[in-house]
Amino acid sequence: MPRKRLFLDMTVLEAARERLRHVYDTFDTVAVQFSGGKDSSAVLLLAKEIHEERGLGPVTVIFRDEEMVSPSVIRYIEYIKDLPWVNMEWYCLPMGQEIWVLGRREYVLLWSAQREREGRLVRDIPSWAITAQHFGLTNDEVVPEPVDYYTMQGKQGQVAFLTGIRANESMIRYRSVVQKLHENYINRPYRLSKAIPLRLVKPIYDWTTDDVLKYVAVDNDFPYCEYYDYAAMSGANTRVGIPLHSVAARRLNDVVITEPEFYDDLYRAFPHIEAQRNLWKDFDIEELIASYASNEWDGVRSCINDNMLSDGKHKDAMKFAAEFRKKRKNDPYGFPIDHLIRTLLLNEFRHSAPSPVGPKTRAHRMRLAALQDADDLDKVDDLI
Structure with a gap:
């Protein structure tokens, strides 16, 4: 309705x-x-x-x-x-x-x-x-x-x-x-x-x-969490929450800027997050996505095996990929492989159903560019 x-x-x-x-x-x-x-x-x-x-x-x-x-x-x-x-x-x-x-x-x-x-x-x-x-x-x-x-x-x-x-x-x-x-x-x-x-x-x-x-x-003249002032003064993310999930971790330097002692505590518990803080700005995630996507479903499996480091995460990723594959059968242009790889690497998928790429998304623009490169102009017109 x-x-x-x-x-x-x-x-x-x-x-x-x-x-x-x-x-x-x-x-x-x-x-x-x-x-x-x-x-x-x-x-x-x-x-x-x-x-x-x-x-x-x-x-x-x-x-x-x-x-x-x-x-x-x-x-x-x-x-x-x-x-x-x-x-x-x-x-x-x-x-x-x-x-x-x-x-x-x-x-x-x-x-x-x-x-x-x-x-x-x-x-x-x-x-x-x-x-x-x-x-x-x-x-x-x-x-x-x-x-x-x-x-x-x-x-x-x-x-x-x-x-x-x-x-x-x-x-x-x-x-x-x-x-x-x-x-x-x-x-x-x-x-x-x-x-x-x-x-x-x-x-x-x-x-x-x-x-x-x-x-x-x-x-109400009621006090609010002082973190909002830290974020406003530094230009950091204003969301209050865990800083190590797939979205927040891309701005891990915000933690160092706003509450450096908190970053020290996180580093003591999980030392490998230092790689994220130091290397992310130079890390070419699009090249990694393209590399996996070029091998299609073998690339999807490699992506999951390489990047889902715990049994639970691996199981969730395999389940999501299987659901994505079913939808791709009926709508291959709406569910391109690189869209699946991007979701697995960058987005939350555990409680989500696979959704198609749409207008104004990076995946959609990249799909149009790929079709143009292939001179598939009729399909481009259909997708715009």
Whole structure:
């Protein structure tokens, strides 16, 4: 069914408040998933409004500590934890996390017991944290269930977790709020059993960055994470999050510029990231993509074998390539081999379905150029 954007006769702030009142009317337990970023700070303040309006007491806040969190973000989250109107649950659970170095990808175990024995944790586990041991598990392997399964333990009835996801941050996030006609901002968590009564809520999905900053810093005069000031002064990336995945690692020097002591901690835990920092600016990733693509499906297999360095990542890549191959059978020009190689080396693919190249993408332009070189002008006209 086609979707059409409708504009409401209210501000985004009024719409967010209306959504939250509906959520608090509908669900038995509501908590805020907090990252330390400006968006989750806005959601936290909106939840505070509802709690004060209805006399609900402290706001339950959930922080999923992923170990590779910068000192400025941790300081801010500790500040939030100590606010009298906040009841924070701080989780440090062993999860798989990607490290990306010059196109090579591997999963590492967050809070790994082995790295702890070797003195290679980025940070120590806080004494107040909820850990794997609380669930009868250890830090020797990934928790067997999705993390949401653990963070909702002890919550009563129908549960809603409020998130700060906004549609204009990425196409994936935009698509997540146009899948439903009604209550489009309320969704089931990915991979979580349908028997578990949990929903994720995006009350500020239609806000812009300016909306967020005005509400947090101007309307509420509320402090925000100091990392944003570091980034503004240095021109660094303004996203708060783990700095070693496939997108963030390409700007690893931002960590050195903004919080050099944090880079030292990352380097101590994962020394090979130094190759990414020193060599990326001169690394010809397009030449590598072209080299693998020239061998077609043998090149795809070589790409996976060479660059997916952990068993889990290798398995995910093989599964994605198999799905891509099926789609390429029906649409070879929409699913060129170099597009698959580029996705495997540069983009997130674990939770994504293969999608065709489209207008205004680098892969599309390169495909047109290749067809022009082959004098296949009729096909070029069809694709423009």
